[in-house]
Amino acid sequence: MKEILGFLGMGTMGAPMARNLLKAGYPVVVYNRSRHKAEALADAGAQVADSVAQVAMRAQVVLACLADAQVVEQVVTGPGGLLQAMEPGKVFVDMTTNSPPVSIRLARLCAEKGVEMLDAPVSGGDVGAAEGKLSIMLGGKPEVFQRCLPILEVLGRRITHMGGQVGAGGYAKLANQIMVPLHLVAMSEALVFGAKAGLDLNKLASALSGGMANSAIFEYRASKMLAGDFAPGGTAAVQLKDLNYISQAMDALGMSLPCTELVRSLYQRLVDEGHGKEDHSSIVRIFEQAAGVLARGKV
Amino acid sequence: MKEILGFLGMGTMGAPMARNLLKAGYPVVVYNRSRHKAEALADAGAQVADSVAQVAMRAQVVLACLADAQVVEQVVTGPGGLLQAMEPGKVFVDMTTNSPPVSIRLARLCAEKGVEMLDAPVSGGDVGAAEGKLSIMLGGKPEVFQRCLPILEVLGRRITHMGGQVGAGGYAKLANQIMVPLHLVAMSEALVFGAKAGLDLNKLASALSGGMANSAIFEYRASKMLAGDFAPGGTAAVQLKDLNYISQAMDALGMSLPCTELVRSLYQRLVDEGHGKEDHSSIVRIFEQAAGVLARGKV
Numbered sequence: 001m002k003e004i005l006g007f008l009g010m011g012t013m014g015a016p017m018a019r020n021l022l023k024a025g026y027p028v029v030v031y032n033r034s035r036h037k038a039e040a041l042a043d044a045g046a047q048v049a050d051s052v053a054q055v056a057m058r059a060q061v062v063l064a065c066l067a068d069a070q071v072v073e074q075v076v077t078g079p080g081g082l083l084q085a086m087e088p089g090k091v092f093v094d095m096t097t098n099s100p101p102v103s104i105r106l107a108r109l110c111a112e113k114g115v116e117m118l119d120a121p122v123s124g125g126d127v128g129a130a131e132g133k134l135s136i137m138l139g140g141k142p143e144v145f146q147r148c149l150p151i152l153e154v155l156g157r158r159i160t161h162m163g164g165q166v167g168a169g170g171y172a173k174l175a176n177q178i179m180v181p182l183h184l185v186a187m188s189e190a191l192v193f194g195a196k197a198g199l200d201l202n203k204l205a206s207a208l209s210g211g212m213a214n215s216a217i218f219e220y221r222a223s224k225m226l227a228g229d230f231a232p233g234g235t236a237a238v239q240l241k242d243l244n245y246i247s248q249a250m251d252a253l254g255m256s257l258p259c260t261e262l263v264r265s266l267y268q269r270l271v272d273e274g275h276g277k278e279d280h281s282s283i284v285r286i287f288e289q290a291a292g293v294l295a296r297g298k299v
Numbered sequence: 300m301k302e303i304l305g306f307l308g309m310g311t312m313g314a315p316m317a318r319n320l321l322k323a324g325y326p327v328v329v330y331n332r333s334r335h336k337a338e339a340l341a342d343a344g345a346q347v348a349d350s351v352a353q354v355a356m357r358a359q360v361v362l363a364c365l366a367d368a369q370v371v372e373q374v375v376t377g378p379g380g381l382l383q384a385m386e387p388g389k390v391f392v393d394m395t396t397n398s399p400p401v402s403i404r405l406a407r408l409c410a411e412k413g414v415e416m417l418d419a420p421v422s423g424g425d426v427g428a429a430e431g432k433l434s435i436m437l438g439g440k441p442e443v444f445q446r447c448l449p450i451l452e453v454l455g456r457r458i459t460h461m462g463g464q465v466g467a468g469g470y471a472k473l474a475n476q477i478m479v480p481l482h483l484v485a486m487s488e489a490l491v492f493g494a495k496a497g498l499d500l501n502k503l504a505s506a507l508s509g510g511m512a513n514s515a516i517f518e519y520r521a522s523k524m525l526a527g528d529f530a531p532g533g534t535a536a537v538q539l540k541d542l543n544y545i546s547q548a549m550d551a552l553g554m555s556l557p558c559t560e561l562v563r564s565l566y567q568r569l570v571d572e573g574h575g576k577e578d579h580s581s582i583v584r585i586f587e588q589a590a591g592v593l594a595r596g597k598v
């Protein structure tokens with residue numbers, strides 16, 4: 001018998017993930033603050049809950065893919081939150097890209113109530129979520145991991161148990177989020193350079209993708225960027241949120257990474273200039289401004 | 300009938316490229332300053348020349364994959380160089396990662412002698428060279444490109460004619476060389492962050508390669524880097540050379556790219572500290588030093 005699942009957060013990532021769980025035959029109770037996003041899954045067989053507490057009471061395993069640490073904290077510790085409504089023995093799987101110190105604190109509070117927790121953030125974007133091909137990196141007790149593995153296998157094709165402590169998944173995801181925006185910046189600087197040198201950017205993108213410059217980000221976003229299509233995908237605001245978590249984690253670890261810090265400051269500027277809701281590839285705007293040239297094929 | 304080819308420079312890239320041309324049935328006259336590297340190809344059927352001039356006289360199309368702009372300039376314009384020895388109608392294909400202004404100047408000198416020139420640098424590393432899977436980006440007249448295409452198709456699987464002017468290939472390759480070291484830095488910063496957070500780096504590398512953080516560089520170098528294997532591949536000194544060409548090109552174009560400039564300064568430091576002959580992935584040393592931790596699995 002399949003466990004009854006809850007899913008909190010029907011955003012760009014959560015909605016396709018919940019859909020895949022429904023397709024795989026799991027009963028799923030979904031909740032979203034803006035209710036219409038949850039109701040969109042009713043046709044696919046989801047039960048739509050009125051509150052977090054309802055999800056916590058009906059489901060045995062509650063997954064969440066939420067906006068940020070603050071929202072997760074609210075959902076877990078707030079009035080009518082998971083800690084008030086979940087019975088001992090149930091599991092909370094936080095797939096949000098969360099700040100590891102926050103995850104560690106929440107895991108301690110869950111443990112006091114007898115609730116198990118995994119932190120299990122993902123990489124692969126909306127496409128990976130839709131195709132069930134995410135990379136999932138998680139932390140938490142091995143036996144809880146084993147219990148949740150069949151569920152996670154519906155969502156991802158690479159599932160890495162990073163360690164027995166909650167927080168290990170989050171640290172791995174932050175390492176991922178060091179690389180992703182740096183790859184976006186690499187692509188942006190290369191294409192702005194090519195534009196300034198007068199090259200045909202579609203030819204350039206084709207040449208770059210055939211050699212050592214290729215990346216998952218390049219394959220996913222170069223052609224959209226060249227077309228000036230900044231519909232998200234992951235937004236610049238979320239990218240900045242993750243870079244801020246990385247910055248906080250580096251402070252706590254007593255370290256500094258110069259390129260990551262530079263990239264964080266560039267995303268801060270992009271968001272300050274009002275582009276936070278665009279796809280994170282819109283970082284190219286910063287380099288276009290400075291060079292006085294557009295890195296876009298046909299505009 | 301296949302044209303007689305010349306090949307100057309039997310280094311990490313040139314030697315496997317010349318081997319592939321021999322395998323494909325081309326007669327190839329090879330030359331290298333340190334003669335033993337040329338003689339290593341005699342078994343495979345290469346004719347070993349005593350001088351650049353001998354190659355220029357025997358071959359119809361002379362390819363070169365040399366250390367830097369200065370060496371190419373010497374080989375073309377120096378005493379006993381190509382300009383002195385090549386007859387009109389022959390072709391010089393420079394596959395070196397060269398400085399575009401230098402390529403443009405050399406093309407003008409070749410044209411005065413009736414010698415055709417293409418600039419055709421490559422990406423794909425020693426592995427791409429050995430497997431005939433390079434990405435080749437080239438500039439020059441369309442009819443010269445067409446004449447050389449069958450030769451280039453032996454060496455690469457993605458061949459992009461970037462434009463009718465010599466230099467277009469070089470600009471595209473420099474765009475490539477903006478991305479490659481940024482990807483190495485992204486990988487380095489992520490793994491040093493993971494090391495400082497206490498993660499198992501082999502698990503982390505596996506998780507990262509399964510999602511949006513993956514790159515050609517990551518697949519090519521992450522496991523070697525984690526093993527502390529810095530045998531080149533492309534060296535840090537060559538990476539710095541390319542970053543200096545990019546810097547010069549940006550000055551000429553009247554632009555600046557902040558991450559590329561930062562990465563250039565980091566490679567300068569790496570080379571200053573005596574690591575120029577190591578693989579370019581040894582840039583991780585700079586971040587390891589600053590964080591006081593090794594980003595290597597088993598050392």
